[in-house]
Amino acid sequence: MTGLTGLVFASADTQFFINICITGLTTGFLYALIALGYTMVYGIVELINFAHGDLFMLGCFFALTLGGAVMALTGSPMATIALMLLATPVFCAFLNMLVDLTVYKALRTAPKLAPLVSAIGVSFVFMNIGLFWGGSQDVNFPGLIEERNLLAEDSGLQFTTTDLLVILVTAPVMIGLTIFVKSTSLGKAMRATAQNPVAAQLMGINVNRVIAATFLIGGALAGIASVIYGLKIKTIGYQMGFQNGLYAFTAAVLGGIGNIPGAVLGAIVIGMVYSLASAYIDARWATAMVFVILITILVFRPTGLLGARTREKV
Amino acid sequence: MSDPLHKDQDLRADDGPIEESQKTSETPLLNVSELRSGYGPIEVLKGISLHVNAGEIVTVIGANGAGKTTTLMTVSGCVKIRGGDITFDGRSLTGIPAHEIVKLGMAQSPEGRKIFPRLTVLENLQMGAFTVRDQVRVREDIEKAYHYFPILKDRQKQLGGTLSGGEQQMLAIARALMIRPKLLLLDEPSLGLAPMIVLKIFEVIRELNREGMSVLLVEQNARLALKIANRGYVMETGSITATAPAQELLNDPRIQAAYLGE
Numbered sequence: 064m065t066g067l068t069g070l071v072f073a074s075a076d077t078q079f080f081i082n083i084c085i086t087g088l089t090t091g092f093l094y095a096l097i098a099l100g101y102t103m104v105y106g107i108v109e110l111i112n113f114a115h116g117d118l119f120m121l122g123c124f125f126a127l128t129l130g131g132a133v134m135a136l137t138g139s140p141m142a143t144i145a146l147m148l149l150a151t152p153v154f155c156a157f158l159n160m161l162v163d164l165t166v167y168k169a170l171r172t173a174p175k176l177a178p179l180v181s182a183i184g185v186s187f188v189f190m191n192i193g194l195f196w197g198g199s200q201d202v203n204f205p206g207l208i209e210e211r212n213l214l215a216e217d218s219g220l221q222f223t224t225t226d227l228l229v230i231l232v233t234a235p236v237m238i239g240l241t242i243f244v245k246s247t248s249l250g251k252a253m254r255a256t257a258q259n260p261v262a263a264q265l266m267g268i269n270v271n272r273v274i275a276a277t278f279l280i281g282g283a284l285a286g287i288a289s290v291i292y293g294l295k296i297k298t299i300g301y302q303m304g305f306q307n308g309l310y311a312f313t314a315a316v317l318g319g320i321g322n323i324p325g326a327v328l329g330a331i332v333i334g335m336v337y338s339l340a341s342a343y344i345d346a347r348w349a350t351a352m353v354f355v356i357l358i359t360i361l362v363f364r365p366t367g368l369l370g371a372r373t374r375e376k377v
Numbered sequence: 378m379s380d381p382l383h384k385d386q387d388l389r390a391d392d393g394p395i396e397e398s399q400k401t402s403e404t405p406l407l408n409v410s411e412l413r414s415g416y417g418p419i420e421v422l423k424g425i426s427l428h429v430n431a432g433e434i435v436t437v438i439g440a441n442g443a444g445k446t447t448t449l450m451t452v453s454g455c456v457k458i459r460g461g462d463i464t465f466d467g468r469s470l471t472g473i474p475a476h477e478i479v480k481l482g483m484a485q486s487p488e489g490r491k492i493f494p495r496l497t498v499l500e501n502l503q504m505g506a507f508t509v510r511d512q513v514r515v516r517e518d519i520e521k522a523y524h525y526f527p528i529l530k531d532r533q534k535q536l537g538g539t540l541s542g543g544e545q546q547m548l549a550i551a552r553a554l555m556i557r558p559k560l561l562l563l564d565e566p567s568l569g570l571a572p573m574i575v576l577k578i579f580e581v582i583r584e585l586n587r588e589g590m591s592v593l594l595v596e597q598n599a600r601l602a603l604k605i606a607n608r609g610y611v612m613e614t615g616s617i618t619a620t621a622p623a624q625e626l627l628n629d630p631r632i633q634a635a636y637l638g639e
Contacts, residue, residue: 251500251503251504252504254493254495254496255493255496255504258496259491261455261491262487262491262492262493264454264475264476265455265475265485266476266479266505266507266552267477267507267556
């Protein structure tokens with residue numbers, strides 16, 4: 064199973080707990096990048112883009128192929144990582160937008176089930192492209208970053224170079240996204256379109272362009288997640304999109320689908336629950352625990368942790 | 378801030394409607410001819426014709442479901458033209474998307490207000506100015522909106538969804554004014570509001586018109602609409618069944634019986 068956990072833990076109870084939390088947090092940050100793509104697209108076109116996890120998977124293969132070529136040419140891991148981090152989001156962004164333009168756009172006014180089923184179809188197409196691209200066996204991602212504990216050995220704590228990479232890349236991306244959505248003209252137009260597309264049109268907002276921008280941004284975030292995942296987990300395969308996509312989608316629902324901070328919070332909760340359940344219960348029960356938590360929270364808060372509690376006044 | 382409007386309740390007051398004869402030589406600002414449109418298999422508008430001259434307030438009255446909202450949505454470009462044509466400021470609107478029509482100088486305060494519930498009042502107004510590049514002008518226009526509707530200034534940091542119905546209506550109109558429209562489309566601005574607030578809103582509409590804005594007003598409250606309008610159209614099940622200067626419609630016994638409750 065291509066999970067995100069599996070570090071070696073220290074013996075003492077507290078150290079063990081802290082290490083589990085660090086793992087949970089970095090896992091959560093990674094899921095958050097994918098979850099944001101689900102939640103932003105849902106927020107604006109009310110489509111659960113089931114192909115999103117497989118887009119993330121294709122991003123991993125793109126990064127692998129690109130990384131291999133750049134590494135062979137330059138021999139510099141840093142240059143390779145930098146290029147992967149630049150090109151993979153662009154690849155995923157345009158692929159995501161292309162799918163919107165060719166598949167979902169035509170179904171914009173169709174009943175919601177039509178684009179949903181189409182998204183499942185796109186998911187299978189992507190998975191088969193992945194199969195063709197990478198083969199049916201899991202492939203190793205080059206260990207471009209030396210896995211080294213950054214904390215003193217005698218502390219018993221584990222915070223590795225790849226953990227640092229996850230935080231260093233995802234935190235600024237999420238802060239930047241928040242500022243973008245909150246303050247820029249396009250960001251406000253995205254929120255306006257999500258809240259009332261007809262009114263947005265009447266404001267002179269080109270709704271189709273805003274939707275395209277949303278797919279671009281969601282795709283780019285998945286592309287960033289692809290690179291980080293490859294560098295941290297180091298094993299990729301054509302089926303990885305399904306499971307990771309499902310966790311990320313669950314995170315988006317848990318946080319309140321359509322809500323950007325909610326997706327990040329939901330992802331961190333899921334990363335934590337998964338990590339703690341793996342360590343203290345049984346790794347085989349971890350996935351079940353994630354969904355037990357999801358169901359429990361949705362029973363008490365059907366709109367998710369940060370979802371809008373009430374409908375607007377009419 | 379002094380009330381620039383007359384204290385008396387007759388909103389038409391002294392300066393009255395502009396005579397139709399003064400206007401006939403001009404090309405209308407908005408001209409709708411033989412317009413057909415609808416949703417899916419349902420044809421709502423069955424070939425309607427109406428026009429708004431520059432400087433006029435024109436009202437379309439009619440019962441629920443007559444097609445008044447569809448008329449405004451088609452004029453704004455949100456519903457596709459299926460037949461006939463709409464010209465605005467000399468340009469045909471057939472095939473022009475809604476967001477481009479806004480740039481030509483037409484704004485709408487839509488049915489049910491459709492304010493953005495999770496944007497603040499200020500952000501709602503900024504959205505109204507989405508097509509305006511000049512930020513100095515946007516700030517001026519926000520101040521002007523607050524002048525028309527002072528309550529919005531007190532509420533500027535509040536989320537749109539937390540406003541009362543009357544405040545939301547004021548916000549919807551103020552938001553539409555942000556592009557300094559040549560033509561303002563208003564869909565049922567009085568719906569569900571207390572009489573005092575309706576009066577306040579209609580006073581503002583008349584003040585805007587005095588400053589030169591043309592208005593196409595759709596209303597179920599026919600008496601109120603005809604009192605501030607120059608001309609009126611009566612709409613029934615997708616067709617225009619009568620048109621006359623507003624005063625004539627007010628005095629028409631058939632209109633009185635059907636729409637004015639007399």
